[in-house]
Amino acid sequence: MPELPEVEVVRAGLAPAVTGAIVSAVEVLEPRSLKRHDAASGGFESLLTGARIDAAVRRGKFLWLPLSADERRGDERRDGRALVGHLGMSGQMLLRTPDHPGDDAHARVRLHLEHPEHGELRVDFVDQRIFGSLAIDRLVPTADGEIAGFSDGVTGEWARQVPAQVAHIARDPLDPAFSERAFFAALAKRGTAIKRVLLDQGVVSGIGNIYADESLWAVRLHGEQPASSLSRRRARELLGAVREVLGKALAEGGTSFDAQYVNVNGASGYFEHSLNAYGRAGKPCPRCGTPMVREAFMNRGSHFCPRCQRVR
Secondary structure, eight states: OOOHHHHHHHHHHHHHHHTTOEEEEEEESOGGGGTTSOGGGOOHHHHHTTEEEOOOEEETTEEEEEEEEOTTTOOGGGTTEEEEEEOTTTEEEEEEOTTSOOOOTTEEEEEEEEETTTEEEEEEEEESSOOOEEEEEEEEEOTTSSOOSBOTTOOSGGGGEEEGGGTTSOOOTTSTTOOHHHHHHHHHHOOSBHHHHHTOTTTSOSOOHHHHHHHHHHTTOOTTSBGGGOOHHHHHHHHHHHHHHHHHHHHTTOOOSSTTSBOTTSOBOOGGGGOSSTTOTTSBOTTTOOBOEEEEETTEEEEEOTTTSOOO
16 A cells, blocks of 8 residues: 555645645545545535645645635635545545546546646546545644644644544654654563554554565564564664665655556656565565565565564
8 A cells, every 4th residue: 555655755746736726626426435524524525615725744644635715715614624635555646637538437536626826727536446535624733732744844824733533643754753762662662563563553654564574674673573672772773774765765756566656647656676575575685695585464464584584
C-alpha cells in the first residue's frame, strides 16, 4: 500500500493546484468510498461544494485539505473542517483538466475546482480496490500544540489542528515535531517484535512493510528482535536508517511495483530500483551475498538476510 513517501509525493503535487481553489461541484460515483464520512455531520457533497481549500497537509499516510467558507457564499459549516483522504491499498488522487475523459472505471469521486490562477481543474479519486476513502471531518487541536503536519509552510488557523479521525496517528520520523524521546521510550516498553512496533501507527506513522524491511536491513536487525532489547545506540541507528530510507524514497518519487503507485500526474516512482531487501527473496544479499529469504508476516511478508540479520 502507499506509504509515507508515496503519500507525500501526492500531497506535494496537489498543493499548488488546490490551495486557494473553490470546489465548484462534487460527483460521488461510488458511495463506498465515503465509508469514513459521518453523514450525521452533513452530506459530503453539500459540505464540500462551495468550500475553499486552504492547503494540502499530511501526517503519516493521511492527507487532508483544510476547508473554509468562500467569502462570496459565506457558509460557515465548512470552517473548522477538512477533506480527509486515505489512499488505502490502491487509491490515487489525479489532477485532470476539465475536459479529460470521464470513462475511468475506477474513478470513485470527482472534485471540480475553480482556482484563481490556474482556472478550472479536476481532481479524481481513483481506487481500484475501494480500500481508500474520502470524508469531511472536524478539526481538533493537536495534542502537543505543534504544527499538525507537512503543508509547504502555508499557515492559518488550521495549522495546529488535525482531523479527529487522524488525531490518534503518531507523527512520522520526518516531521520536525517528531519526539525522539517518546519513540525511544515506546521501544523500551515493548517486548514485541521491532517490525511490529515500526508498523504501529500509534507509535510512529508512515512506515509500511517495504520501508520497515529496508530500514531493518540497513542496520542488520531481524524483524523479530524484541523492541525492548535494543540499546539506545541501536534504537538511534534504526531511527536514522528509517529517516534515510524514507528520505531517499521521497526524493525518487516513492516505490512503484505496479501502476497504482503514481503521483498526481500518473507518473510512477522508481525507488524500487534501490531496494536492498524487500522483494529480493532468493537473490544475493547486497552486503554479504547470502540468499535473501521471505517469511510470512501479518498477512504480508518479511524480507531479510539470514546471515546479516539474526535475532540476538
